[in-house]
């Protein structure tokens with residue numbers, strides 16, 4: 001009997017093993033070394049929220065293609081605190097990060113974003129994306145329950161609406177998509193400002209911070225980013241730009257570059273195979289067409 005049970009258990013384990021090995025669909029984790037800074041991850045997207053004695057500052061609902069994702073995020077916050085959700089800050093205007101804000105709005109949150117978020121989204125009328133209540137340019141500082149959060153617009157980068165969110169006391173920044181952590185850039189290149197992004201990353205590096213929360217879990221293992229990661233991504237963009245500049249001016253854009261361009265130094269990064277043609281196309285646009 002015992003042997004039979006054992007065999008059955010092994011068969012069962014074999015059947016459900018892959019499901020166990022996968023990360024749960026969503027998860028909330030406190031950022032190590034902080035009192036009140038959390039990361040909410042849903043699938044391959046993540047956002048930061050801060051719990052204070054006077055309420056919660058949340059960011060990016062990350063609910064594109066996940067109709068219940070915004071409510072899931074609110075429910076996760078509710079497991080930690082019953083304080084009101086005062087703010088919902090958008091990192092930029094791309095739906096995969098900011099669709100699904102309605103449960104936050106219903107909970108009374110004020111939605112804040114860079115001014116170009118509304119400019120882009122108002123004409124599109126996406127039913128799943130709530131427009132900001134308040135727009136800003138340059139710098140805005142939020143203080144709530146002893147926490148200070150700086151919202152900084154440092155010029156166009158991954159889009160013309162991406163901001164940096166900085167917690168000065170914790171020396172943490174939340175930067176979405178512009179500085180992938182341990183991964184190769186990809187589809188996001190479609191809205192990317194090549195020259196301005198190099199200046200942007202230099203400005204980010206001039207700020208005082210130690211750790212970077214990315215909008216997609218850092219590789220490997222969902223780690224946070226470091227200043228070295230920011231420097232590495234800057235070097236990657238600079239290398240691609242310099243190499244494709246020459247190819248573009250030699251008349252090799254689009255076809256030859258999109259087909260043959262390689263960055264072998266980065267070939268082991270997750271996303272390299274899929275992302276390389278996107279990166280090549282964007283820099284060919286710049287150096288082969290002037291766009």
Ligand SMILES: [Zn+2]
Pocket residue numbers: 092094097158176177188
């Ligand atoms: Zn994006």
